[in-house]
Amino acid sequence: MALRKIVIEGDPILRKKARALEKVSDKEREIFLxxxxxxxxxDGVGLAAPQVxxxxxxxxxxxxxxxxxxxxxxxxxxxxxxxxxxxxxxIIEEEGCQEGVEGCLSVPGFVGTVKRPMKIKVKALDYHGxxxxxxxxxxxxxxxxxxxxxxxxxxxxDKASDVKEEEYEDSIHGDS
Ligand code: NI
Numbered sequence: 001m002a003l004r005k006i007v008i009e010g011d012p013i014l015r016k017k018a019r020a021l022e023k024v025s026d027k028e029r030e031i032f033l034x035x036x037x038x039x040x041x042x043d044g045v046g047l048a049a050p051q052v053x054x055x056x057x058x059x060x061x062x063x064x065x066x067x068x069x070x071x072x073x074x075x076x077x078x079x080x081x082x083x084x085x086x087x088x089x090x091i092i093e094e095e096g097c098q099e100g101v102e103g104c105l106s107v108p109g110f111v112g113t114v115k116r117p118m119k120i121k122v123k124a125l126d127y128h129g130x131x132x133x134x135x136x137x138x139x140x141x142x143x144x145x146x147x148x149x150x151x152x153x154x155x156x157x158d159k160a161s162d163v164k165e166e167e168y169e170d171s172i173h174g175d176s
Contacts, residue, residue: 001033001034001036001037002034002037003034003037003038003041004034004035004038004052004053005052005053006038006042006047006051006052006105006106007050007051007052007053007106008106008107008108009106009107009155009157011053013050013053013055014050014051014106014150014153014155015153016050016055016153017055017151017152017153018048018049018050018054018055018056018057018058018150018151018152019055019056019057020057020088021056021057021058021087021088021125023125023129024087024125024126024127024128024129025129028056028058028087028129029127031049031052031054031056031058032058032060032085032127034052035047035049035052035058035060036060036062036083036085038052039060039062039105040062042105042175043175044105044175045061045062045063045143045175046059046060046061046062046063046143046144046146046147047059047060047105047147048060048147048148048150048151049151050150050151050153051105051106051150056087057087057088057089057151058085058086058087059084059085059086059089059144059147059148059150059151060083060084060085060086060147061082061083061084061086061140061143061144061147062081062082062083062084063081063082063139063140063143064078064079064080064081064082064139065079065080065081065082065140066137066138066139066140068080082140084134084144085126085127086122086124086125086126086132086134086144087124087125087126087129088124088125089122089123089124089144089148089151090122090123090124091117091120091121091122091145091148092121092122092123092133093120093121094117094119094120094121095117095118095119095120096117096118096119097115097116097117097118098115098116098117098118098138098141098142099113099114099115099116100113100114100116100139100142101113101114102114102142102146102156102160103156103166103175104146104155104156104157104175105175106150106155107155107156107157108175109165109166110157110163110164110165110166111163111164111165111166112156112157112159112160112161112162112163112164113160113161113162114142114146114156114159114160114161115159115161116141116142116145116146117141117145118137118138118141119135119136119137119141120135120136120137120141120144120145121133121134121135122134122135122136122144122148
C-alpha cells in the first residue's frame with residue numbers, strides 16, 4: 001500500500017464526474033488499498049477516488065458500527081469499525097432524513113451542516129468485483145452518501161446550510 005496525495009478544493013478534478021469501472025481488477029484493488037492507507041493517515045472516515053486524482057467510481061468508508069456504539073460505551077471499549085470498498089455505487093432506496101456536521105479531507109479546516117437520508121440501500125461492486133447490496137443507516141449512510149457525491153463532482157459545501165471554519169469541538173465524526 002502507498003500513500004497518495006489528497007486533492008484540495010479548487011482543483012477542477014473534484015468537479016468532474018467519475019467513470020464507472022468495467023470490472024475490479026488487481027489495479028483497482030491496489031488503488032482501493034492505497035485509498036484506505038491515505039484515508040487512515042489523514043484520520044478520515046471516507047475517501048473517493050477523485051480525491052486522489054482518479055476519475056473512477058470508487059469509494060472507501062471506514063467508520064464505527066452505529067449498532068455497536070452504545071454497547072462499546074457500556075463496555076468501555078472502542079466501537080467496532082466497518083470497512084467498505086465500493087465501486088460503481090448506486091443508491092437504490094433511501095428513507096428518512098438526518099442532519100449533521102460534516103467535514104471533508106479535500107476542504108480542510110471547514111465544516112457544515114448537511115441533510116442526508118437516514119437510511120440507504122446501495123448496489124455496488126465490492127473489493128473482489130462481486131455485486132453487492134448493502135443497507136446502512138445513521139452515520140454510515142452519511143459517510144457513504146458524502147463519498148458518492150464526490151463521484152459526481154459534488155462537495156458537502158454545495159449542500160450545507162452553513163459552512164464555517166472548524167473548531168475543535170466540531171470534529172465529531174472526522175472528515176471524509
Ligand atoms: Ni469529502
